[in-house]
Amino acid sequence: MDITSSFTALLVEDSMSLGALYTEYLRADGARVTHVNHGEDALNELKRWQPDLLVLDIQLPDMSGMDILETVQQQYPDITVIMITAHGTIDIAVDAMRSGAFDFLVKPFDAKRLSITVRNALKQRQLVNLVAKYESSLPKPHYMGFVGESLAMQTVYKTIDCVANSKASAFIIGESGTGKEVCAHAIHNAGNRHDGPFVALNCASIPKDLIESEIFGHTKGAFTGAIANRDGAATRAHNGTLFLDEICEMDLELQSKLLRFIQTGVFQRVGGTKEEKVDVRFVSATNRMPWDEVKAGRFREDLFYRLHVIPIELPPLRMRGKDILLLASNLLKEYNKEEGKRFKGISCDAKQCLKSYQWPGNVRQLQNVIRQIVVLNDGELVELDMLPIQMTATSETTLAKVSEPVQQDQSVSIAASNSAPVSFLEGIESAGFSADEHFPAVTPEAKSDDIVPLWLTEKQTIENAIALCKGNVPKAAALLDISASTIYRKRQTWEELENSLSH
Numbered sequence: 001m002d003i004t005s006s007f008t009a010l011l012v013e014d015s016m017s018l019g020a021l022y023t024e025y026l027r028a029d030g031a032r033v034t035h036v037n038h039g040e041d042a043l044n045e046l047k048r049w050q051p052d053l054l055v056l057d058i059q060l061p062d063m064s065g066m067d068i069l070e071t072v073q074q075q076y077p078d079i080t081v082i083m084i085t086a087h088g089t090i091d092i093a094v095d096a097m098r099s100g101a102f103d104f105l106v107k108p109f110d111a112k113r114l115s116i117t118v119r120n121a122l123k124q125r126q127l128v129n130l131v132a133k134y135e136s137s138l139p140k141p142h143y144m145g146f147v148g149e150s151l152a153m154q155t156v157y158k159t160i161d162c163v164a165n166s167k168a169s170a171f172i173i174g175e176s177g178t179g180k181e182v183c184a185h186a187i188h189n190a191g192n193r194h195d196g197p198f199v200a201l202n203c204a205s206i207p208k209d210l211i212e213s214e215i216f217g218h219t220k221g222a223f224t225g226a227i228a229n230r231d232g233a234a235t236r237a238h239n240g241t242l243f244l245d246e247i248c249e250m251d252l253e254l255q256s257k258l259l260r261f262i263q264t265g266v267f268q269r270v271g272g273t274k275e276e277k278v279d280v281r282f283v284s285a286t287n288r289m290p291w292d293e294v295k296a297g298r299f300r301e302d303l304f305y306r307l308h309v310i311p312i313e314l315p316p317l318r319m320r321g322k323d324i325l326l327l328a329s330n331l332l333k334e335y336n337k338e339e340g341k342r343f344k345g346i347s348c349d350a351k352q353c354l355k356s357y358q359w360p361g362n363v364r365q366l367q368n369v370i371r372q373i374v375v376l377n378d379g380e381l382v383e384l385d386m387l388p389i390q391m392t393a394t395s396e397t398t399l400a401k402v403s404e405p406v407q408q409d410q411s412v413s414i415a416a417s418n419s420a421p422v423s424f425l426e427g428i429e430s431a432g433f434s435a436d437e438h439f440p441a442v443t444p445e446a447k448s449d450d451i452v453p454l455w456l457t458e459k460q461t462i463e464n465a466i467a468l469c470k471g472n473v474p475k476a477a478a479l480l481d482i483s484a485s486t487i488y489r490k491r492q493t494w495e496e497l498e499n500s501l502s503h
């Protein structure tokens with residue numbers, strides 16, 4: 001609808017005769033007009049409905065028009081305001097324009113003068129609306145901590161916008177490093193709970209026997225080491241968001257306690273007898289296929305339905321097209337600054353390689369690659385030979401597969417078909433190398449004692465990295481191109497393996 005041919009106006013003018021006259025002028029211009037004489041009445045009207053146009057006298061019997069303008073600017077910024085002023089108050093009218101009024105009219109004025117000002121105001125309003133509509137339809141290159149303007153990411157941003165204010169549980173799935181934690185923060189920050197707490201709990205990194213107390217808290221003496229009462233994540237997240245990362249790693253027994261809490265908002269601390277009630281919005285994430293976990297009996301079906309109300313799928317980086325270069329440029333700028341380097345851009349060859357690589361470790365891996373380039377090289381342009389060797393090898397796709405088993409335990413993780421798990425040797429062979437070129441052939445003389453189980457080799461590699469990083473697990477994880485939680489998970493598995501071997 002053309003706003004200039006039919007619009008609503010609220011006229012605030014204390015003189016009955018002038019009010020009637022201006023009402024006539026405005027009606028002749030196509031307005032549906034409501035006229036009030038007092039500031040208080042104007043504020044009450046604004047609470048009930050918002051006009052396209054507010055024609056506001058500066059001097060009112062009960063308050064200044066400037067006070068009403070201030071309220072309108074703060075609470076109803078979309079309303080276009082025209083001030084009406086007497087000769088003696090022109091300075092105030094100029095101030096009003098500085099405070100956001102569109103224009104002012106000096107009394108007395110005729111119908112034509114009012115009509116021109118109203119037309120201009122409505123045209124400007126129409127243009128502002130048009131620009132806002134156009135801007136909202138443009139791809140956003142940045143959104144709530146995300147960088148990316150691909151269609152796949154725009155869909156994610158739109159979903160987050162839609163669900164942010166809801167209390168419905170959101171369930172984020174995506175490969176490791178795709179930004180699931182960024183997404184959880186975005187849901188919290190974009191919604192009406194953003195002033196409340198955001199509490200994240202990694203279900204994979206907390207030992208099994210501590211996780212219940214981490215979620216629900218404990219009372220003093222509940223178990224050895226519980227020397228005082230302690231709030232859990234549920235209490236701390238009251239009126240905010242509780243982010244359950246790697247939810248599929250949660251112990252089945254605890255899943256049933258969590259289910260009750262999600263259904264009722266009520267829980268008991270470990271060792272406690274009192275029930276507590278909180279108001280929490282749940283956001284969960286996993287890099288596994290949750291339904292596969294349900295089918296395998298590792299994830300409760302009823303819990304799945306409670307948490308999986310709004311699914312949000314983060315696409316792998318290799319599916320995000322131009323976002324790869326957008327992210328790479330952003331990271332290059334950021335790391336340049338941090339490391340005091342002078343890189344200005346990326347060569348065409350290097351761009352090509354970045355675009356065609358499969359990125360099994362997703363954005364986290366891209367961060368590591370760009371960081372390595374910036375730290376290890378000098379120059380103004382990122383050249384092809386600065387990229388890690390596995391990226392520049394001729395068959396990038398296959399080599400990406402080769403690196404995958406080292407990335408993380410992917411036996412049931414989400415992976416596109418072109419990066420399905422392959423064993424290390426399979427990968428080497430399919431990359432066009434014979435396994436013999438890389439490893440001594442297994443001759444009859446080879447003793448079985450010489451062969452170390454793969455998990456032990458992996459354990460040694462990871463422990464070496466942690467030692468080199470002086471015990472800093474997140475740093476070691478970043479350099480190993482895996483998530484810290486993968487390390488914690490693996491530690492738990494090794495412990496279980498070692499226990500079973502020693503018994």
Ligand SMILES: Nc1ncnc2c1ncn2[C@@H]1O[C@H](COP(=O)(O)OP(=O)(O)OP(=O)(O)O)[C@@H](O)[C@H]1O
Binds near residue numbers: 145178181
């Ligand atoms: N679209 C993006 N734009 C900018 N940074 C991103 C984006 N996606 C991820 N990141 C960054 O990549 C890193 C990994 O992201 P995040 O921890 O959210 O991934 P994840 O999917 O939760 O990984 P994991 O499953 O291994 O825990 C973080 O430093 C995050 O800030």
